[in-house]
Amino acid sequence: MEQRELIEIACKARENAYAPYSQFKVGAALLSAGGKIFTGANVENASYGLSTCAERIAVFKAVSEGELKFDIIAVVGSGVGYTYPCGACLQVLAEFSPELRVIVADEKSNYKEYGLDELLPLGFRMLDVRRET
Ligand SMILES: [Zn+2]
Structure with a gap:
C-alpha cells in the first residue's frame, strides 16, 4: 500500500473525531500484516x-478483531505541522509491532516516516522485567 493512500484514509477517519473540548481532531489508519486497514479518530470526554x-x-479495533501484527500506521492531526503519536500510543503500538513504521502527515500532504523504535527507543517491555528477576 502506498503511503499517500494510507494518509488519505487517515484523513477520512479524522472526520469522525469527537473533539468538542480541544477542537483538535486526529485520524489514524493502521495497516495490518494481513493487509487489513483499521481506522481510528480521537474520542474526547467531558471527564x-x-x-x-x-x-x-x-489498534484496539484491530486487536479486538483478531489482528495482532501491523506494518504501518498513518497519523493526521489538525492545523499546522505534524502530529506525532503520544507516549501512551507508542507504548501500545510497541506491544504488538515493535518494528512498525509510523507516518505523520500534515495538512499539505507532506509526510515523514519513522521506525517506531526511533520514536520510542526505550519503551517498557515485560521481557526486560523478567530478565531482571
Ligand atoms: Zn496517543
Whole structure:
C-alpha cells in the first residue's frame, strides 16, 4: 500500500473525531500484516482523562478483531505541522509491532516516516522485567 493512500484514509477517519473540548481532531489508519486497514479518530470526554487517541482506537479495533501484527500506521492531526503519536500510543503500538513504521502527515500532504523504535527507543517491555528477576 502506498503511503499517500494510507494518509488519505487517515484523513477520512479524522472526520469522525469527537473533539468538542480541544477542537483538535486526529485520524489514524493502521495497516495490518494481513493487509487489513483499521481506522481510528480521537474520542474526547467531558471527564478529560477518559479521552482516547485515534491511534489507540485503531489498534484496539484491530486487536479486538483478531489482528495482532501491523506494518504501518498513518497519523493526521489538525492545523499546522505534524502530529506525532503520544507516549501512551507508542507504548501500545510497541506491544504488538515493535518494528512498525509510523507516518505523520500534515495538512499539505507532506509526510515523514519513522521506525517506531526511533520514536520510542526505550519503551517498557515485560521481557526486560523478567530478565531482571
Ligand atoms: Zn496517543
